[in-house]
Amino acid sequence: xxxxxxxxxEMSVQEAETVTLSCTYDTSESDYYLFWYKQPPSRQMILVIxxxxxxxxxxxxxxxxVNFQKAAKSFSLKISDSQLGDAAMYFCAYxxxxxxxxxxxxxxxxxxxxxxxx
Amino acid sequence: xxxxxxxxxxxxxxxxxxxxxxxxPISEHNRLYWYRQTLGQGPEFLTYFQNEAQLEKSRLLSDRxxxxxPKGSFSTLExxxxxxxxxxxxxxxxxxxxxxxxxxxYFGPGTRLTxx
Numbered sequence: 001x002x003x004x005x006x007x008x009x010e011m012s013v014q015e016a017e018t019v020t021l022s023c024t025y026d027t028s029e030s031d032y033y034l035f036w037y038k039q040p041p042s043r044q045m046i047l048v049i050x051x052x053x054x055x056x057x058x059x060x061x062x063x064x065x066v067n068f069q070k071a072a073k074s075f076s077l078k079i080s081d082s083q084l085g086d087a088a089m090y091f092c093a094y095x096x097x098x099x100x101x102x103x104x105x106x107x108x109x110x111x112x113x114x115x116x117x118x
Numbered sequence: 119x120x121x122x123x124x125x126x127x128x129x130x131x132x133x134x135x136x137x138x139x140x141x142x143p144i145s146e147h148n149r150l151y152w153y154r155q156t157l158g159q160g161p162e163f164l165t166y167f168q169n170e171a172q173l174e175k176s177r178l179l180s181d182r183x184x185x186x187x188p189k190g191s192f193s194t195l196e197x198x199x200x201x202x203x204x205x206x207x208x209x210x211x212x213x214x215x216x217x218x219x220x221x222x223x224y225f226g227p228g229t230r231l232t233x234x
Contacts, residue, residue: 037225108160108161
């Protein structure tokens with residue numbers, strides 16, 4: 001079974017600075033997807049960034065980028081120029097590659113609570 | 119399209135009572151997922167539907183839990199004889215399937231259940 005581990009329960013960053021959130025996972029599959037989701041307080045979970053395992057290039061979405069190390073099964077999220085609105089719980093998630101009959105459910109880590117100091 | 123919606127947003131019930139939650143997915147999405155999130159944890163998969171068919175149930179889903187998705191549109195999750203351990207946030211997500219595989223899952227705001 002696949003597992004996702006986030007070893008940092010809480011992180012803090014100064015506004016405009018850069019912060020990196022860690023995530024490791026365990027799987028025997030070769031084809032899968034990795035995600036970072038953001039869950040602001042009392043608000044719904046939204047997708048931040050996605051990485052396909054078959055792609056060597058790290059995904060980037062504006063101020064958010066990942067460092068995907070497939071051999072090490074590591075998937076960290078870097079947030080540059082942190083903003084107050086970035087404060088939230090961040091969840092790393094794994095999904096098997098989905099083709100038709102695949103279950104497709106997400107497997108989440110326990111999350112990292114990010115605080116942004118003004 | 120307004121996204122995934124869930125109703126109610128909050129539910130307080132006494133132990134032993136039955137509760138039902140509703141999820142309305144994004145209209146063109148044929149996949150619908152239910153997750154449960156307890157305090158300090160990430161969401162855990164409960165069950166999912168493709169159209170009206172319930173294709174998989176997690177071991178977390180005891181016999182007191184039942185889910186339906188009539189006509190492949192909205193879904194309901196019912197918990198019978200609630201226990202204090204059922205207190206959690208219940209999240210619904212939807213996605214589409216196509217020739218390119220599965221699309222992203224879009225989450226609703228969740229229903230927070232408190233069992234007293």
